[in-house]
Amino acid sequence: MKPRFVLSLLLLALTAPAAGEVIHQERSLYRDITVEQNGQRRCLIFNVHRGDRNQTCIDLDEPERLVFSYTRMSFAGLLLAPEPESILVAGLGGGSIPMTFSDLFPDAQIDVIEIDPAVVSVAKDFFLFEETANMRVYVNDARVFIKRAGLEGRKYDYIVLDAFTGDYIPEHLLTREFLEEVKQILNPDGVLVANTFSTSRLYDHESVTYQRVWNEFYNFRLPTSGNRIIITRIGALPPRGDLTGAARRLADQVEKYGIPLLEYPARMSTRVDWDMSRRMLTDQYSPGNLLRD
Amino acid sequence: MASVAFVSGFCIMTVEMLGARIMAPYFGGSVSVWGSIITVFMLALALGYLLGGRLSMRNPNALVFASFYVSAALFSLPIILFADAIMRPIFLAVEDARYGSLLASIVMFSVPTTLLGMISPYSVRLLVEREEHSGQMAGLLFFVSTVGSAAGTLGTSFYFVLWFEVNRILWGAVTALLIAAAIILVAGYMRGSLSLRVRGHET
Numbered sequence: 288m289k290p291r292f293v294l295s296l297l298l299l300a301l302t303a304p305a306a307g308e309v310i311h312q313e314r315s316l317y318r319d320i321t322v323e324q325n326g327q328r329r330c331l332i333f334n335v336h337r338g339d340r341n342q343t344c345i346d347l348d349e350p351e352r353l354v355f356s357y358t359r360m361s362f363a364g365l366l367l368a369p370e371p372e373s374i375l376v377a378g379l380g381g382g383s384i385p386m387t388f389s390d391l392f393p394d395a396q397i398d399v400i401e402i403d404p405a406v407v408s409v410a411k412d413f414f415l416f417e418e419t420a421n422m423r424v425y426v427n428d429a430r431v432f433i434k435r436a437g438l439e440g441r442k443y444d445y446i447v448l449d450a451f452t453g454d455y456i457p458e459h460l461l462t463r464e465f466l467e468e469v470k471q472i473l474n475p476d477g478v479l480v481a482n483t484f485s486t487s488r489l490y491d492h493e494s495v496t497y498q499r500v501w502n503e504f505y506n507f508r509l510p511t512s513g514n515r516i517i518i519t520r521i522g523a524l525p526p527r528g529d530l531t532g533a534a535r536r537l538a539d540q541v542e543k544y545g546i547p548l549l550e551y552p553a554r555m556s557t558r559v560d561w562d563m564s565r566r567m568l569t570d571q572y573s574p575g576n577l578l579r580d
Numbered sequence: 581m582a583s584v585a586f587v588s589g590f591c592i593m594t595v596e597m598l599g600a601r602i603m604a605p606y607f608g609g610s611v612s613v614w615g616s617i618i619t620v621f622m623l624a625l626a627l628g629y630l631l632g633g634r635l636s637m638r639n640p641n642a643l644v645f646a647s648f649y650v651s652a653a654l655f656s657l658p659i660i661l662f663a664d665a666i667m668r669p670i671f672l673a674v675e676d677a678r679y680g681s682l683l684a685s686i687v688m689f690s691v692p693t694t695l696l697g698m699i700s701p702y703s704v705r706l707l708v709e710r711e712e713h714s715g716q717m718a719g720l721l722f723f724v725s726t727v728g729s730a731a732g733t734l735g736t737s738f739y740f741v742l743w744f745e746v747n748r749i750l751w752g753a754v755t756a757l758l759i760a761a762a763i764i765l766v767a768g769y770m771r772g773s774l775s776l777r778v779r780g781h782e783t
Contacts, residue, residue, distance in 0.1 A: 402608070427677070428608025434605075459604035459609055462605075464605060465605070570604075570746075572744075574742040577738070
């Protein structure tokens, strides 16, 4: 090895792990919020002190490209519901999921629920998130919002549950009763996409609960991401051939966001790979935070 | 006497910790729900201290003391049996989850918690035999019941919710209160009289 190469490797090793510059920091009622910038990449990080976790990043040069695998994966639901007219996103983060929806479907009605008002202002101030005539953010608990939507008879074509990525797991959003309320506000031909846990004991409990309420679902995982995305709908799931066809039709439409839709159908499995004897999570029994090892 | 003070402290915090879980399906898991619960518990306890202190002026005895435990157990039953029936109309009537959770907390938790609050001053009165010991006795009882509260908090949030359903834990608390009442009655009986007169400021 040439000494100059070694030197540059060493330099790289020394500089690479160095975190970017912190451009904003605040402590909200729910979490510590940090915004960091590293070159053109800007990241929203929750709870820095416990295992650095990039919640959302954007590339300021190409803000429409989705930086994270799991955000891109949230759009796999398009394979089942290609033209949603009403969309619900629970959990704002940096706002990249709702903004992509808004860009893709400017005429769709998009409701975003976020419990933490500080996250809403950070998304607006640092992550180019904007409410539009068709896209509104509601500062509310997802359970309360969804229960009320159900009572008012509102329905959605595409529901994304993405409220599980922080440090604390909202246990009331993991239960059978909650999923039944979600089912009530989903249109018969709509799709549910839930970003959930792929590790720890919770995986089994959660899978058992989803299976109980939805009968079957796609387990969607990619080697590049630690997340497991659950994709399902009311009634039977379509045959895989339909997914592949839909991916072919939609691939161009989502290409600019960096969503590799064509790769997705092969990764969506209905195989049971969890311990089915685990206890279902209910409003009476939901110790999610204690089940996460 | 110390053991029953432990039980009341334990049950207060067990119910309080579960309160957030009981209300989350209707009012969410936001900080304001905790705010509602803690406010209601504090106010109910404050009222209980006042009432318990006042009742202790009139012929303090084991029977009345035991009845606090029994009635706290009975008034905890609606939390187990009718929680949904109580919260649903409140959820429908009150749009703002802050006030909804406050109202629901008042309806479900204020009565049993007030009754549990009455125990502390009343037990001081039962135990104090000489005026110069009153501070020491009060200190001991607060010590025991507060340690009970700490145990109830920890046990509930670390272990019970992992092992049992919410309602089963609440049934456990109800049972513990009834057992405490039985202990008081037996102890009072063994001391000779259920209307155990306490030496003190009788005129």
